[in-house]
Amino acid sequence: MKLSSRGHYGLMAMTYLAQKADGGPTPIKQIASAEEIPEQYLEQIFVELRKAGLVTSVRGARGGYRLGRAPEEINVGQVVKVLEGEIAPVECLHSSEEDAELCCSKTEYCTTKVVWEKLRDTMVAVLDDITLYDIVTGSAKLYTQKQSAE
Numbered sequence: 001m002k003l004s005s006r007g008h009y010g011l012m013a014m015t016y017l018a019q020k021a022d023g024g025p026t027p028i029k030q031i032a033s034a035e036e037i038p039e040q041y042l043e044q045i046f047v048e049l050r051k052a053g054l055v056t057s058v059r060g061a062r063g064g065y066r067l068g069r070a071p072e073e074i075n076v077g078q079v080v081k082v083l084e085g086e087i088a089p090v091e092c093l094h095s096s097e098e099d100a101e102l103c104c105s106k107t108e109y110c111t112t113k114v115v116w117e118k119l120r121d122t123m124v125a126v127l128d129d130i131t132l133y134d135i136v137t138g139s140a141k142l143y144t145q146k147q148s149a150e
Contacts, residue, residue, distance in 0.1 A: 016034060025058040027064040052082040089123070093117065
């Protein structure tokens with residue numbers, strides 16, 4: 001699975017907000033500038049993040065965005081799923097049976113499906129296990145080092 005710029009930029013912006021979690025709202029212009037993300041693109045991303053409750057917006061001269069919950073309560077998987085959709089390395093693993101059947105006629109008895117399911121489950125587990133807090137504090141790096149040692 002290749003993450004699009006939408007997911008990548010969204011996670012970068014959310015991490016930036018996590019770093020600023022103790023302060024007031026952060027203007028989108030500041031986030032865009034600091035993370036080198038086109039401002040209009042970031043606005044589109046934040047619409048989806050706001051709908052999902054991952055960020056809140058504050059209007060006015062001192063307005064901007066802040067996290068919808070504490071950084072320890074938002075995991076990478078939540079951000080990625082909102083911006084990228086369901087995590088599936090192949091089309092036939094999408095939750096809808098109709099989508100799966102469009103992928104290939106062998107969906108029900110596919111011999112390689114177990115490989116793609118394990119890959120999906122592993123990716124979801126890793127993304128769901130790392131919070132914004134972990135990224136900001138460097139704990140995410142410790143997590144990946146621990147996983148490679150096992």
